[in-house]
Structure formats: structure tokens, C-alpha cells
Amino acid sequence: MARPRTPLLSRERIVAAALRLIDDEGLDALSTRRLATELSVSGPSLYNHFATKDDLLDAVVDSVIGEVDLSMFKAAGTPWPEALRDWARSYRAALAAHPNIVPVLAQGPGRRPNALRLADAVFGHLVESGWPRGQATRIGALMRYFVTGSALASFAAGFPADAEVYDAADYPHLGEAHRLAGHRGAVDEGAFETGLEALLDGLALRYARLAERS
């Protein structure tokens, strides 16, 4: 066929197909050849649009990060605990929709524009709320720890549903653990919400101490 008059591929189409493949079959299922087949082209065609597979993955990651809502940081006057809460929920929702790519994305913003915009918005809002810069950095980091950790893998689904696994002699307290996977959504959501509120309460304590000193 050689060069068609209208291109068969675009970066957008490739990224969308790659994300679908990763969501459906995992990160390991994403091979350049498999992806090309999915797009009805030959393997090397992709290299007209991305320099390497890693470059392609970077674009996929940034498209996911682009789904995170940052509007609460721009609305002036939103108290920081409220902004942080809303943002953390949106952040988690965006990642949890694509858990298989979280390990890649958790490596940090790198040079990805959406990831840098996110870091900028969080840090800026905290500083403008009165947090010292060093503390604001730490809060940005610990929130990312918690959100990426919670989106990386289901806690509940990590426990096999097979009751035979939990030998009472070895694991005296795990007698009910085989039920966890069945309540996967509720367990993970409950743990995330509990952790988020605990974190915000703990941070509010520190914020109050900050005010006392000044």
C-alpha cells in the first residue's frame, strides 16, 4: 500500500488503542506488533508517530492524568482541605479506571505536561493557603503516595477467594479473608475514604499548629 493519501494513523488513535489494550489485557499485552494489528497496520508503522514504545507509553500516561479535575485549585477561596479532598477523589477515580498503567504513571511527572500541570496546581494552592513551601512539597508527595497506592491494585482482590488458602494454624485471623474479593468495591472505597479523611484531619492538626506560631 505504501503511503495512503489520508494517514491511517494518528497519535490520538494510537494512544486510545494502546490504553484500551492495557485496560483489557494488562501492560504486558501491549506490544508494538499487537497494537499495530489492532489498528490494522504493520508493526513498524507506529514508528512514524512515536520514537519508541516508551514514548508511546508516556503519551498514554499523560492522557490518563489529563482526566484529573484541577478546577478546585483555580476557584479562589476554596479551603485547602476541601480542595485536596475533591482533587484526591478525582485523581483516584482517573487512575482506578486504568489500574494497569498506574505503575508507569507513579514514576513521577517527568516531562509530561498534564502531570506537571497537576503538580503545579496542588503546590500552588497549598502555598497560597499559607503552607510553607517545604510542607507543601511534602503534602503533594504524600497525597500522591496514598492515591497511587490506592489505585495500583485492589486490596480486597489481592486475597484469593479460595478459603483453603487461609490455614487457621498459619493465619489465625484471616478466617474470613476469602470473602474480601466479593466486596472488592466497597472495601477499597471504604479504605480510601477512611484514609483520605484521616490524612486530612491529621494535616488540619498541623495547619492549626502553624497558625498558633505566627
Next chain:
Amino acid sequence: MARPRTPLLSRERIVAAALRLIDDEGLDALSTRRLATELSVSGPSLYNHFATKDDLLDAVVDSVIGEVDLSMFKAAGTPWPEALRDWARSYRAALAAHPNIVPVLAQGPGRRPNALRLADAVFGHLVESGWPRGQATRIGALMRYFVTGSALASFAAGFPADAEVYDAADYPHLGEAHRLAGHRGAVDEGAFETGLEALLDGLALRYARLAERS
């Protein structure tokens, strides 16, 4: 050579070499062929000791989890916040020593004995401290979220040291972000400690409310 009189390999030797390779060059560098070369045997030899590469990875993961200190949960009478704090630090230290394998390990305990022992110890101690079982499950989950998230990747190192990345027009608050990577250890440690104490404070608030009701 065929079968030697004393085996060239053992599961322990294979696991140790695999972990070294993962630590030094990343998860992608672990191929069965490369690992075999490292051990001075041919590729297929490994299949006498592990059914698949995934089985081998499972053993590597459990060896890392085995390094986590659980003694604080056995020492009767340790208040739960103190036990949780000490355990979280040991947990993070064990994972942070091998960040490249954290994505695999964060999938949950599966059938790995050390991971199940860890879950059993945490849950058991919380329940015996008076936490309702549902809450104890959530706390085990949220602590894993936070610890795996913090060990998965350095927050500081995720920001390129190249100042050119942080165009003031696009990212008005990231003017100093290029310095983060240089303070990597301090930033990540500070964020972990701040988050850990905030979480424990927030949980203590909930524990107090629990006591009021009974």
C-alpha cells in the same frame, strides 16, 4: 554437561540473582535467558526449579516481604499506634530497598506465605486492640496504599533536574522543582513521615470516638 552430581542451581540462588538483577537494572532487565547467563547456566535450566517466570517473580516478591519486621504485633500490650508506626517504617524500608519490584508486590498477598503472615499480624493486632473488624480491614488496606505508594517511586526524583522543563508561563509554581531530585532522600523521607503521623493522628481521632460510643 547434562546433570551434574551436585546441582548447579537452587531456588534460593535463583531468587537472589533475580532480585539483584531487578534492583540493578529494573524489572524489564529480568529475562529468563539473561538470568540464566548470570548464573552460568542455559535458559531452560531455570524451569527445573520454577514452573514459569511468574512463579519465580512470586518467590522474589515473598523474599522481600519476608524482611518486614512483624515482632511489634506479637509483643502483647504494644499500643496500636506505636505498633503501626514501627511496622510501617519497617515495611517501607523493606520495599524502598527494592523499588523496582513494588508494582508486582502491590498486587496483594495472593498465596505468598510471608505476605499472608503480614496481613494476619496487622489485622489480628488491630482487632485485639478493639478496632471493629470492618475498620481493621480498612486500616490494613489504607496503610498498604500509603506504604506501597511511597515505595513505588521517589516523588522528588520524578521531577527532572533540568530547569528548562519548568516554563514559568505553563507552571508558575514549579520554579524550584528542578532542585527536588538533589534532595531526593530528605524529601521522600519527610513526606513519608509527615503522612504517617498525619494518618495515625487521624486514626486516633476515630479510635477515641469509638470509645465514646461504647
Next chain:
DNA sequence: ACCTGAACACCGTTCAAGT
């Protein structure tokens, strides 16, 4: 500019053959 097939140096895994 954007696609193709052929080619190179890799993979994980199976299997028959050796001791």
C-alpha cells in the same frame, strides 16, 4: 510524509536427549 516487508537481536517456554 507515511506505509510496507525483510531483517536483527532478542524474548518465554517446550521437548527430546544426555547422565
Next chain:
DNA sequence: ACCTGAACACCGTTCAAGT
């Protein structure tokens, strides 16, 4: 039981060739 080489169906990436 535990190792080997050969083989199969895959990889990511390069490159010359086509329009």
C-alpha cells in the same frame, strides 16, 4: 533429578523500498 541445545512463536526496532 537436573542440565543441555534445538526449536517455536513471539518481542522492539532499523532500514531500504514504495508512493
